[in-house]
Amino acid sequence: MTKTVTVLSGLIRPLVETRLPDWVEPRFFRSKDEALSLAPDAEIGWFDMYDKKDMAAIITAATNLKWLNSIYAGVDGMPLDLLGQRGTVVTNGAGINAITIAEYVVMGMLTVAKGYRDVVRAQERREWLMDSPGKVELFGSKALLLGYGAIGKLIEERLKAFAVDMTVVRRSPGPNTLAPDQWRAQLSNFDWVILAVPATSETDGMIGAEELAAMKPTATLINIARGSVVDQDALVAALNEKQIASAFLDVTTPEPLPADDPLWSLDNAHITMHLSGRAQDKMFVRSAQRFLENLERWHNGAAVEPRVDLTLGY
Secondary structure, three states, X not given: OOOEEEEEEHHHHHHHHHHOOOOEEEEXXXXXXXXXXXXXXXXXXXXXXXXXXXHHHHHHHOOOOOEEEOOOOOOOOOOHHHHHHHOOEEEOOOOOOHHHHHHHHHHHHHHHHOOHXXXXXXXXXXXXXXXXXXXXXXXXXXXXXXXXXXXXXXXXXXXXXXXXXXXXXXXXXXXXXXXXXXXXXXXXXOOEEEEOOOOOOOOOOOEOHHHHHHOOOOOEEEEOOOHHHEOHHHHHHHHHOOOOOEEEEOOOOOOOOOOOOHHHHOOOEEEOOOOHHHOOOOHHHHHHHHHHHHHHHHHOOOOOOOEOOOOOOO
């Protein structure tokens, strides 16, 4: 039997090695150099690395690659044009961390609504507060959700349980829905603006000075997408001038955020260091299981999923 050379990160080895089908010839790497030397032989590759430039170099070297798998939901940084030219199928980690990220959004909203940062500070001072620093209820508040993929759907589901009035931005019409060309005119209606969009040229800088000025002065911006979807200088100015009440930012530009960045010093900016997807211990287990199921599909000529549309970038 001719075996399919499959090049995989050593990080995933303990979860897949004994479960791989016999038609797979696995080759595991532990460094960028090892990955670069193995890549040209790979028909199936799982090349995830923290440094997106290293990952792009390995993908570029994988000239025989038929299928690229990734644990990352965002494929920004990958050479999508090259993958498209080669006819490579790409599957990503969409939905793998959706549960914990959706929970992070709820945590962020409750943290802001109840002034919980001030409660924690009071405990550190051993000061017994006589009143709550936050008096907002999620009940009946209005949220605009931009991005209706796996994460967006779970955010909507969880916030409906809090009786938050949800409006979703999506291309296909439906109840409580705004089209991509309608939401900007409605920004003043919402208490929460939640960003869960993919990072593409279309979403780059989609929240800028004009959008922030259009929001309610009592509104909170929540970004669990990518730092690039927000004009960060405009956001700093808006927070400084109290144009909006606060921002809950799991993502920034750049990452890590430099110690001297003005965002750190703003008391109405909550920065959570891109931890939302890491706030669980099941990411690799779920990814390994999905990969093994996809291997079976691949071998049988069925579609692997979730498949990235290389022209859209998600």
